[in-house]
Amino acid sequence: MKKYETVIGLEVHIELATKSKIFCSCSAEFGGEQNDHVCPACCGMPGMLPVTNKRVVDLGMTAGMMLNCEINRTTTFDKKNYYYPDLPCSYQTTQWFAPICVNGKVRIQTSKGEKDIRIKQIHMEEDAGKLVHDDWTDTSLVDYNRTSVPLIEIVSQPDFSSAEEVVAYLERLRSLLRFAKVSQCRMEQGSMRCDVNLSIREEGETKLGVRTEMKNMNSISAITRAIEYEVARHIDALENGTEELVQETRRWDDVKGKSYAMRSKETAGDYRYFPDPNVMPIVIDDEWFDSIKASLPEFPEVKKARFIDELGLSEYDADLITQSRAFCDCFEAAYKECGEAKEVANWLISDCMNMLNKKGSTMDQLKVDGTALGKLIKLVMESKVTRGNAKKILLVMDEETIDPEKYATENNFIVSNDTANIEKVIKEIVAADPKSVADYKGGKEKALMALFGKCMKTLKGNCDPQVLRKILLEEIDKA
Amino acid sequence: MERETLILLEKFDQLSLTDEERDAFLKFYDKQLEEKKALDAVDTENVERMVHVMPIMTVVREDEAKKIYSREDLQKGAPATSEGYWQVPRLVE
Numbered sequence: 001m002k003k004y005e006t007v008i009g010l011e012v013h014i015e016l017a018t019k020s021k022i023f024c025s026c027s028a029e030f031g032g033e034q035n036d037h038v039c040p041a042c043c044g045m046p047g048m049l050p051v052t053n054k055r056v057v058d059l060g061m062t063a064g065m066m067l068n069c070e071i072n073r074t075t076t077f078d079k080k081n082y083y084y085p086d087l088p089c090s091y092q093t094t095q096w097f098a099p100i101c102v103n104g105k106v107r108i109q110t111s112k113g114e115k116d117i118r119i120k121q122i123h124m125e126e127d128a129g130k131l132v133h134d135d136w137t138d139t140s141l142v143d144y145n146r147t148s149v150p151l152i153e154i155v156s157q158p159d160f161s162s163a164e165e166v167v168a169y170l171e172r173l174r175s176l177l178r179f180a181k182v183s184q185c186r187m188e189q190g191s192m193r194c195d196v197n198l199s200i201r202e203e204g205e206t207k208l209g210v211r212t213e214m215k216n217m218n219s220i221s222a223i224t225r226a227i228e229y230e231v232a233r234h235i236d237a238l239e240n241g242t243e244e245l246v247q248e249t250r251r252w253d254d255v256k257g258k259s260y261a262m263r264s265k266e267t268a269g270d271y272r273y274f275p276d277p278n279v280m281p282i283v284i285d286d287e288w289f290d291s292i293k294a295s296l297p298e299f300p301e302v303k304k305a306r307f308i309d310e311l312g313l314s315e316y317d318a319d320l321i322t323q324s325r326a327f328c329d330c331f332e333a334a335y336k337e338c339g340e341a342k343e344v345a346n347w348l349i350s351d352c353m354n355m356l357n358k359k360g361s362t363m364d365q366l367k368v369d370g371t372a373l374g375k376l377i378k379l380v381m382e383s384k385v386t387r388g389n390a391k392k393i394l395l396v397m398d399e400e401t402i403d404p405e406k407y408a409t410e411n412n413f414i415v416s417n418d419t420a421n422i423e424k425v426i427k428e429i430v431a432a433d434p435k436s437v438a439d440y441k442g443g444k445e446k447a448l449m450a451l452f453g454k455c456m457k458t459l460k461g462n463c464d465p466q467v468l469r470k471i472l473l474e475e476i477d478k479a
Numbered sequence: 480m481e482r483e484t485l486i487l488l489e490k491f492d493q494l495s496l497t498d499e500e501r502d503a504f505l506k507f508y509d510k511q512l513e514e515k516k517a518l519d520a521v522d523t524e525n526v527e528r529m530v531h532v533m534p535i536m537t538v539v540r541e542d543e544a545k546k547i548y549s550r551e552d553l554q555k556g557a558p559a560t561s562e563g564y565w566q567v568p569r570l571v572e
């Protein structure tokens with residue numbers, strides 16, 4: 001068999017984290033009842049004029065800067081024409097002639113080492129609506145909630161040669177764009193989708209082979225399987241003449257593990273791009289450009305190295321925290337407040353992570369305020385609140401903004417320094433349970449725990465365990 | 480313009496013209512193109528692309544979500560709706 005190489009290019013669509021749509025003020029939130037987030041502009045009523053959402057341009061620029069792109073200081077919108085009911089205007093407003101970002105690059109790491117993937121361009125555009133086919137009435141039902149939700153499309157050069165490289169690139173994009181708060185990049189919710197262009201050629205050949213495209217891939221594992229299947233199909237066609245390869249769009253069926261040619265209606269694309277006269281060109285002046293530049297976050301790997309070198313975190317802890325911008329922000333604010341890096345890391349990795357897991361939330365959905373977490377840790381370290389009670393306070397902190405000390409005071413979570421009261425409680429309990437006292441003296445450790453537990457319960461946990469233990473042992477000795 | 484190109488464009492835009500309409504359009508279109516050829520004489524070597532006919536740039540708004548229209552109002556003129564959806568002829572699958 002001849003030697004072949006795979007050439008892959010990607011178009012990645014990413015839904016931007018905005019409150020409103022790209023050209024109107026409708027909510028861009030995921031979900032909602034059908035056609036609840038619509039207005040005359042985004043459902044294509046005649047005469048409505050689009051007004052660009054500034055945040056979309058901010059985030060487009062941010063994405064470009066994170067991916068080492070040049071920013072087009074004058075950027076314009078164009079109409080891409082095609083007729084389909086999920087597109088109420090019969091055109092999509094996108095960028096063709098002067099996209100916001102061009103010529104970027106992303107460094108990826110695979111088992112074969114480092115490689116730079118070139119970005120051709122990033123453009124801003126609107127999403128399409130959703131169609132539901134109704135078999136009863138043999139009609140199609142249209143929901144325009146997603147219509148005009150802002151997207152960026154990141155177009156790479158055909159620089160990938162394997163599924164492994166594609167996966168490394170997608171994970172890198174996701175990490176960088178989440179860090180810069182451009183998007184949540186949740187593939188399962190469709191906020192990150194990928195079109196894969198693939199061709200095969202003999203090694204050493206400079207001309208590209210016949211290219212097929214798979215659209216709207218939305219899981220990393222499906223992308224890997226689809227690429228592997230397509231590579232095998234192309235090579236089989238070239239080697240054994242099993243079929244004639246044609247340039248086409250194919251649909252990946254992940255359940256069957258096969259790709260299928262799509263009907264021509266979805267591939268017949270002469271989009272007849274032309275400048276959209278209704279959307280005014282965007283000119284990015286120095287002030288705007290510089291403000292975005294200044295807002296860029298530290299790259300995750302830089303943060304990680306700093307957490308290890310300067311703050312003494314373990315590789316494991318630093319790696320975990322830098323998986324999420326929300327965790328990093330919380331960590332840094334809490335550290336600033338209490339000065340105990342390791343302690344903050346523990347709280348985040350065990351307690352906060354458990355709390356999120358129980359709720360089925362992602363790391364980026366952490367709501368705990370970092371400064372408040374720092375204050376809470378201080379209270380524990382100063383033995384003002386027990387660790388057990390601090391955990392209860394943490395749960396409240398993920399729901400609402402509270403001052404931990406004020407909350408602890410109001411809810412009787414402050415450890416009592418009133419040793420007289422502690423002694424009184426212990427004396428009563430020891431006196432009331434001579435059996436446990438005798439058992440402990442007879443060598444049963446468990447009996448001590450039972451007494452300890454009773455005391456703690458009566459004191460509602462507001463007692464330094466060390467102090468309680470010490471007094472309890474003294475009282476047992478006396479008994 | 481070639482006749483086939485026009486027929487393809489009709490398909491894209493869900494139109495179907497009669498042969499007479501096609502003849503008339505092609506004649507009109509070619510005449511237009513012929514007249515526009517006069518523009519080829521203009522030297523545009525060092526001219527920047529005009530991005531818009533109006534000298535108004537950067538019309539933007541802040542990212543705030545508002546709900547102004549009700550679904551019921553928007554669907555008043557729709558030929559058919561079903562449970563809050565617009566209802567359209569089924570697309571060939």
Ligand SMILES: [Zn+2]
Pocket residue numbers: 021024025026037038039040041042043148
């Ligand atoms: Zn709208």
